[in-house]
C-alpha cells in the first residue's frame with residue numbers, strides 16, 4: 001500500500017462514512033470501520049515498516065494527523081447524534097400546552113350564559129325588588145299541610161283535583177309531596193311572621209314546582225313559578241290590581257297591560273285570573289290568543305280569611321293579596337317561544353338566542 005498517496009483519500013472516505021451515521025449504533029460501527037484494528041488506517045500504519053526511515057517518518061506523521069482527524073470527527077458526530085436522539089425523544093413526549101391555553105390553536109373558548117329561565121327569574125325578581133318586595137324561598141318537598149291544608153284545601157277536597165300531585169309518602173307519619181306550587185312558601189312566611197312579629201309581609205317567592213303533567217307546548221311537569229304575597233293593614237283589591245298592572249308594564253313593556261277576570265282558587269277570596277295583552281298581536285286578536293287580544297298569565301286574589309286563621313293571623317286586623325304565575329310561561333310569552341319544551345331540551349341553537 002502506497003501510504004502517503006492514499007492518506008487524503010482515506011480521510012475523505014472516513015469523513016463521508018461518519019457524516020452518514022444516524023444513530024449511536026451507526027457511529028459505533030463506523031468508528032470501528034474507519035479507525036479500528038481492521039481499518040485502512042490501521043493497515044497503512046502496519047505498512048510503515050517497509051518504508052525508508054525518512055519516508056517512514058513523514059508517512060508516520062501524516063498517518064498520526066489522519067488518525068487524530070478521524071477520531072475527532074467520530075467524537076463530534078457521536079455528540080451530535082446523542083443530542084439529536086435526545087431532541088427526538090423530547091419531541092415525542094411533549095405535551096402541547098398551547099391547545100389548552102386559551103384554546104388559541106384548538107377550538108376557540110366559548111363562554112356560556114345563564115339559561116333563559118334563570119334570566120327570566122332574575123329579571124322578575126329585579127322588577128319586584130324595585131317595587132319594594134323581598135325575595136323568599138322555601139323547600140321543594142312539602143308536607144300535605146303546607147302544600148294543601150293550610151291553604152284551605154283539606155284532604156279529599158275536590159279542589160285537589162286542580163293539581164296533579166307527585167306524592168312522596170302517603171299517610172304515616174306524614175304525607176309529603178313535591179310541591180305543586182310556590183304557595184307553601186307563603187304559609188312558611190306567615191307562620192314565621194306570627195312567631196317573630198314579622199308582619200307586615202311584602203314578598204315574592206320564585207321556585208321550582210312539580211305536577212304530573214305530560215309535557216306539551218304549554219306545560220312541563222317540572223316548571224317554575226313566582227308568587228307574591230302582601231299582608232298588611234288596609235290592603236284592598238285595588239292594591240292587588242294596581243300592583244299587577246305596574247308589574248306588567250314594567251316587565252313586558254309600556255304597551256302591554258293587565259286585566260283581572262273572576263275565577264276560583266281555594267286560598268283566595270275573591271279570586272281572579274290574571275291576563276295580559278297578547279304579546280304576539282298586541283291586542284289586535286290572533287290565533288295564539290283565540291282572537292281575544294288577551295293571554296292568561298296566572299292567578300291572584302285576596303288572601304282567604306280561612307288561610308289567615310290556619311296560620312294564626314287575625315283576619316279582622318290584617319288583609320292581604322296573593323298572586324302567582326309561571327316563570328317559564330312568562331319567558332314563553334315575552335320571547336314568543338312556540339313550544340315550552342324547548343326550555344328543557346338543551347339545544348344550543350335555541351339556548352344561544354337568549
Ligand SMILES: [Zn+2]
Pocket residue numbers: 278279280281282283284285286287288289290291293294
Ligand atoms: Zn294575540
